[in-house]
Each structure stands twice: as C-alpha cells, then as structure tokens.
Amino acid sequence: MPGKKKGKGKKGKGKKGKKGKKKDKNSALRGEPGAAVKSVLRAYDENCARTASLSCVGLRRKLKASYEDNILLEKFLLEGYEDSPPDQPIMMVEPLLDALRSERYVFIKELSVWDVPLKHENVASVALLLEKQVYPLRQLELLDCGIESYPVTRLARSFPAHPFLSTIILDYNDNLFLDGNDLECEGAMELIKMVADTAEREAFERAEEVRMKAELEAEKELEGKKKKKEAEPPKVGPWLKKLHLAENGLDAFGKAGNYAPVICMRLFRKLITNSNCLEELDLGDNHIGDLGGRELLQALLDRKEAKLPTLSLGVSPMMHQDTFTLLMKHSGSLKKKGKKKKGKGKGKKKKKK
Incomplete structure (x- = not known):
C-alpha cells in the first residue's frame, strides 16, 4: 500500500511538472516575442x-532587428536581386514558408514577394499556406514574379478558404485568371475599377501627347526647320494583358440586383475603350444580358475608332442574337473556344445573305 501511494505521488508530480513546463514556455513566448522571431x-x-x-x-535584417527590439514581425518582404549572375543560386519562397510552418509563427499579416520567379509549385506552396487558415494574412503581394495563368488558377482556389485575406496584388504579372470564383458584379467591379481608371487616364495622356506633337511639328514647319526624330520614351509596364473572369456570377441574380450587369459592363467598357495593353477578356458563362452586351459592343466600336489593337473577347450567347453576332464580328476569338468561332462564322454567313 505505501508503495502505491509513492507511485501516485510520482505520477502526480510528473504531470504537474509537465504542465508547469508548458505554462512557462507559453508565458515566455508571450513575454518575449523576439524569441519567436x-x-x-x-x-x-x-x-x-x-x-x-x-x-x-x-x-x-528585418527579422534580426525585430528580435533585438523584442517585437513581433507582421510584414514579411522577400525581395529578389535584379541582374544577378547566372551562376548564383536562385531565391526561393519555400524556405520562408517552411520556417513559418515549422516554428508555428502565426503572427504574419502581410506577405510580399518581389522579383522572385514563381513557378507553379512555388505558387502552390503559397496557396497551401493560405488554405491552412491558421495564418492571419490580410495582404498578399506577388510583384513582378512572372506568374503564368495556370498557377494563378491554383492560387485563386485558395482565396475562399482564407477568412482574413482582403488585399491581393499581382502587379507586373501581365495576366489575371480568376475563372469560376463567384465574384459577382460587385466583386468584379472592385477588381477592375483601378485598372479602368488608370487606362482612362493613360488614354487622355496619349491624346495630349499626340496633340502636343502636332503643335510642335506645325511650329517647326512655320519656322522652316528640319524635322528631327525624337527618341521614344521607355515603355512603362507591363500592364494587364489578359483578364479572364468566366463563370463568376456576373448576372442579375446577385445581391446588387437587376441593373448590376449593366453597371458592371459600363466599367468594362471604360477599360476596353481606353486600354491599349488589354489583349484578352473572357466573360464567358456570365449572363450579362443584352444591355450589358451592348455596352461591350460600344466599347469595341470606340476601341476601333481609337485605332487600338483588336481585343479577343469571350461572352455568353445569352443575349439578343444580333448583339452577340456584332460582338463576335468586332472582336477576336479566344483560343481553345470552338463555340465562339462557330458564332463568328454564322455572323459572316448572315451578312452575305
């Protein structure tokens, strides 16, 4: 009997000892955030x-400064090196993500990756971090990472699973593919509003530049001076070239109501009319209606009048047949979309008749 009491006492002490260690560890982490960094x-x-x-x-440098100051680091910036020699090792995003996972660092709120080439497997690693729902990331910035369309679709699938993410920046990556994400009209408008406004401003600047050049040439002719060729300024960009928003609920059945598709297409009209960089726009499987289709048609006509490159457009045929035919006539066809090519052919046959 005495032996049993001793055993119980030992077990009890052992449990208390373990609990005590856990408490000390947690309190140390709370009291010294620099240790976690x-x-x-x-x-x-x-x-x-x-x-x-x-x-x-x-x-x-940021991590070292944070643990020396005994503060948590919430904004992580992984910045690559421009013009690095080919024999130099490449920078990867996985070492940082693995460090966050292994150390269970759940205090990160912003993750920025600049000038680091990201392939599909690298983007998938970022997507897996978002899908964990443990890290309270509010902003994700992948700047000038050369991300292609397929990795973007993988990244987009992780957005609904992350409750904290509110800002996504994919500048200088040319393409934005967000098919099948149920953005609805309001979400699509928030997505392209800044792009459309910038395109409108750039169109105004281009028109002003043409006007100024014409005035200078007229002055030179009056003065009798020979015209000199001026060096072209460096191109700014790249800007958004391909935007795919197929199957995103851009219709009248969302929260915004019956007029949402028309309002949304007016914003797309601004983008199409003014952007000289936009090459593809896929709005397929969205019931934008005939009024929405007319907004896009007017945008294509304005674009043609401004002598901008032909836009490849994808839309649902759920509108008046004449509107759809004219849309296909004044736009290019998207690749791997057989239906749009057929629609274009039908339009031509009717015109011959």
Missing part, C-alpha cells in the same frame, strides 16, 4: 542552406 530566422537560414536557396538580406 529569432526561431523563424534560425529556421529560415537552415532551410536556405538545405535547399541551396539564396537568402534575402533585407528579410534577415
């Missing part, structure tokens, strides 16, 4: 060495 830095360095990845000096 330091562990992330250590794990990041180890992962870079293991994967032969180039380490980001700026990120290491």
